[in-house]
Amino acid sequence: MSGALYHFGPYELDTERRRLSHDGEQVHVGPEALDLLCHLVEHRDRVVPARELLDAAGHGRADGDAALAGWLRTARLAIGDDDTGRRSIRTVSGRGFQFVARTTAAGTGPSRPTARGTGAAAEADREVIRFCRSADGTRIAYALTGEGPPLVKTANWLTHLDLDRATPMFAHWFDGLTRGRQLVRYDERGCGLSAWEMGSFTLDDLVGDLDSVVDAVGLDRFPLLGVSQGGAVAVAYAARRPERVSRLVLTSAYARGRLIRAGSDAERDAAEVDLSIARAGWRSQDSSFLRYVASQFLADATPAEWDAFAAYRRQTTSPANGARFLEEFARIDVSDIAHRVRCPTLIVHARDDARIPVSQALELATLIPDSRLVLLDSRNHLFTADDPAWPTFLSHLDTFLSE
CATH class of the missing domain: 3.40.50.1820 (Alpha/Beta hydrolase fold, catalytic domain)
Incomplete structure (x- = not known):
């Protein structure tokens, strides 16, 4: 998928330059966690299986579940997910993970509808x-x-x-x-x-x-x-x-x-x-x-x-x-x-x-x-x-x- 500039909350993700910013200041994230985040944001209209995420972040390496869990935790911390209920990356039991924060892609019009919150229905309006x-x-x-x-x-x-x-x-x-x-x-x-x-x-x-x-x-x-x-x-x-x-x-x-x-x-x-x-x-x-x-x-x-x-x-x-x-x-x-x-x-x-x-x-x-x-x-x-x-x-x- 070609690179784009995505906005969600105070964050900006440049998938072409592989750069994450918070209120204009760069957030330094490891390459695997950043690749994982980019893949989730680009495919936010669906649940991404764990194996697909592992391939996207590990580039074919067979690091297993422990490595994926570590990269997910790093990505979540980088975008402010916490233990009080704020979740931009949602775990879908038995299926994988989905990026659910409301997102806009600069210069490409409205974002595709995505589900937000626990069990929320996808938005139909533009x-x-x-x-x-x-x-x-x-x-x-x-x-x-x-x-x-x-x-x-x-x-x-x-x-x-x-x-x-x-x-x-x-x-x-x-x-x-x-x-x-x-x-x-x-x-x-x-x-x-x-x-x-x-x-x-x-x-x-x-x-x-x-x-x-x-x-x-x-x-x-x-x-x-x-x-x-x-x-x-x-x-x-x-x-x-x-x-x-x-x-x-x-x-x-x-x-x-x-x-x-x-x-x-x-x-x-x-x-x-x-x-x-x-x-x-x-x-x-x-x-x-x-x-x-x-x-x-x-x-x-x-x-x-x-x-x-x-x-x-x-x-x-x-x-x-x-x-x-x-x-x-x-x-x-x-x-x-x-x-x-x-x-x-x-x-x-x-x-x-x-x-x-x-x-x-x-x-x-x-x-x-x-x-x-x-x-x-x-x-x-x-x-x-x-x-x-x-x-x-x-x-x-x-x-x-x-x-």
């Missing part, structure tokens, strides 16, 4: 990850998923295009949002596959990043979805680019960050404490702090799910960037331009959202002229797959976009 440059030269990664009329989703804290759909907490979002349409999403500057050295980080920059993505995709007019703080960016974009946004959907969104909307000393103190706890968690990576933040996003989840959420977030960006995101979004404010949104707007919010109070949804509905408000019975800031509010949200979304 996805391709591409890159563009924002006005200030920042690299922005974006993805096209599914087929049909477009739905553009603004970036929100925090994402990683190459990992999101393999994360059980978010997989249902993509299944639901791509139902009969093509979802356009992107990683915010500073996280995921976009450039982590983000420099300036203003509302103007975030609006400019969205402009760059839709220009790269070739969209003139489209519906726009904003989730959480991505809702503020969506409001700003719709207000500034009314000719491009046909419909606006805001979910768990707000016009003013917590520090901005604090109206009393007690509220300002609470906002500062909340920000300090979250900042300490990101900088120290202390699990108790990170679990506190996770519990605000997923109020009805279990402690194990909070830990999984925190572990995922740690993969999306650096501690310094994570702290900076929190500080900037606590001060974001689009309340002075929300009245300029002219397109029909659907605002959906959980009545008991543990992260963003329902008063913020009421404020958005008051500020945006042609808006309708739907309140759902839930405590989750991000609707989970088993949350009764989730199918209700999708039903309202589908009805609104089809009008």
Whole structure:
């Protein structure tokens, strides 16, 4: 098979040059383990028998099972597989091994569908990850998923295009949002596959990043979805680019960050404490702090799910960037331009959202002229797959976009 450049998570595998990199830094791997990894990635659409792997890595040498086990262990360690459940190379009992991490091949379009996770079905939809440059030269990664009329989703804290759909907490979002349409999403500057050295980080920059993505995709007019703080960016974009946004959907969104909307000393103190706890968690990576933040996003989840959420977030960006995101979004404010949104707007919010109070949804509905408000019975800031509010949200979304 001819050489290609493959991306999975923070890793890049150049099968022609036989080079593995992690966030741009070369990972030194023994030749046998590297050959084994290349073979698995190139044949990721099937289970590779042990004998075939031994031939590919040992080049005909009869080293046996012990050598293969050693090479597999080396390859797994090189790409971050561990004993806590993270598995890019899956063992299929009695059959062999399969590479199951979501993978894109640079310059060759979307990867072939592969099974992900334990017993997961192969994905039938199409996805391709591409890159563009924002006005200030920042690299922005974006993805096209599914087929049909477009739905553009603004970036929100925090994402990683190459990992999101393999994360059980978010997989249902993509299944639901791509139902009969093509979802356009992107990683915010500073996280995921976009450039982590983000420099300036203003509302103007975030609006400019969205402009760059839709220009790269070739969209003139489209519906726009904003989730959480991505809702503020969506409001700003719709207000500034009314000719491009046909419909606006805001979910768990707000016009003013917590520090901005604090109206009393007690509220300002609470906002500062909340920000300090979250900042300490990101900088120290202390699990108790990170679990506190996770519990605000997923109020009805279990402690194990909070830990999984925190572990995922740690993969999306650096501690310094994570702290900076929190500080900037606590001060974001689009309340002075929300009245300029002219397109029909659907605002959906959980009545008991543990992260963003329902008063913020009421404020958005008051500020945006042609808006309708739907309140759902839930405590989750991000609707989970088993949350009764989730199918209700999708039903309202589908009805609104089809009008």
